[in-house]
Amino acid sequence: MSSRRSSRSRQSSGGASRITDEQINDLVSKLQQLLPEINRNTRRSDKVSSARVLQETCNYIRSLHREVDDLSERLSELLANTDTTQAALIRSLLMQ
Amino acid sequence: MATMNPSPVKNCARLQVSTRKKSRKRQFEQIKPQSQNQSQIEWKSEVQQQNYSSKLLHALQNIQPGSSPNSRPGKIVHDAADRVLAATAKGKTRWSRAILTKRLKLKFLKKSKKHRVAVTGCSGSTKKPNVSVLKMKSKNLQAVQRKGRVLGRLVPGCKKHSLPVVLEEATDYIAALEMQVRAMAALADLLSGSGSGSSSG
Numbered sequence: 001m002s003s004r005r006s007s008r009s010r011q012s013s014g015g016a017s018r019i020t021d022e023q024i025n026d027l028v029s030k031l032q033q034l035l036p037e038i039n040r041n042t043r044r045s046d047k048v049s050s051a052r053v054l055q056e057t058c059n060y061i062r063s064l065h066r067e068v069d070d071l072s073e074r075l076s077e078l079l080a081n082t083d084t085t086q087a088a089l090i091r092s093l094l095m096q
Numbered sequence: 097m098a099t100m101n102p103s104p105v106k107n108c109a110r111l112q113v114s115t116r117k118k119s120r121k122r123q124f125e126q127i128k129p130q131s132q133n134q135s136q137i138e139w140k141s142e143v144q145q146q147n148y149s150s151k152l153l154h155a156l157q158n159i160q161p162g163s164s165p166n167s168r169p170g171k172i173v174h175d176a177a178d179r180v181l182a183a184t185a186k187g188k189t190r191w192s193r194a195i196l197t198k199r200l201k202l203k204f205l206k207k208s209k210k211h212r213v214a215v216t217g218c219s220g221s222t223k224k225p226n227v228s229v230l231k232m233k234s235k236n237l238q239a240v241q242r243k244g245r246v247l248g249r250l251v252p253g254c255k256k257h258s259l260p261v262v263l264e265e266a267t268d269y270i271a272a273l274e275m276q277v278r279a280m281a282a283l284a285d286l287l288s289g290s291g292s293g294s295s296s297g
Binding site: 031050051061062067073075 | 153156157169170171172173174177239240243244246247250251258259260263264266267269270271273274276277280281283284287288
């Protein structure tokens, strides 16, 4: 076990690296659990291919980026009104 | 503070940091399996979100509208939000470190960038050997590798790392982004709610 991990972390150079199938599968399945799309559409027993999971991950990250973009546009507009901001800040501080 | 308190999330984060300082050799074996579950829990916790929200507020207050790039005003907020997110991650992940050092990279030359990659990235030599190495049986290797590269470009700081590293970073990054969305949405609601005079509950 330690050789596997330490070779991953130290030297992956040289002929046969020890990054195994298992590791990749493990990571991919963990990733899959985070993706709302795949989990909703497929049953747990179905195997989804790694390529599909990675594709969905890319899509999901892009959509999250877009959401954050939209939210930050909205926030920047809201922050432009100083009066609103100050009242809100005070309120939020009180609530926390 | 190297106290071994089994307890709330913040203490666990500190514990991980102190353990790392103590035993460098074992750190990767010990910390990695734990930290994945821990980090998922961390990003979902209320505490983390409150933390992030308050830091974000302060960061946003300090924004000088004049000194911004003239593209979109939303970009400034987005960058600030990303920076606060990376700071909240306490530098345990590559993507957070990459975001934080991005500004420094713009200032200094790319020499320091190579330096940083070598120092922070443990798999510094996994450029080309990677493709021939991962000859997994019947796994559509090429497709997976290709998508892994694309994913690596999406997650900050992972362009040149190996697939397992990219996958790990991606899981944490997604959880963090989700928290960012939740926090910013709550903040936007708060601000717009108070604007119309009604108190948000």
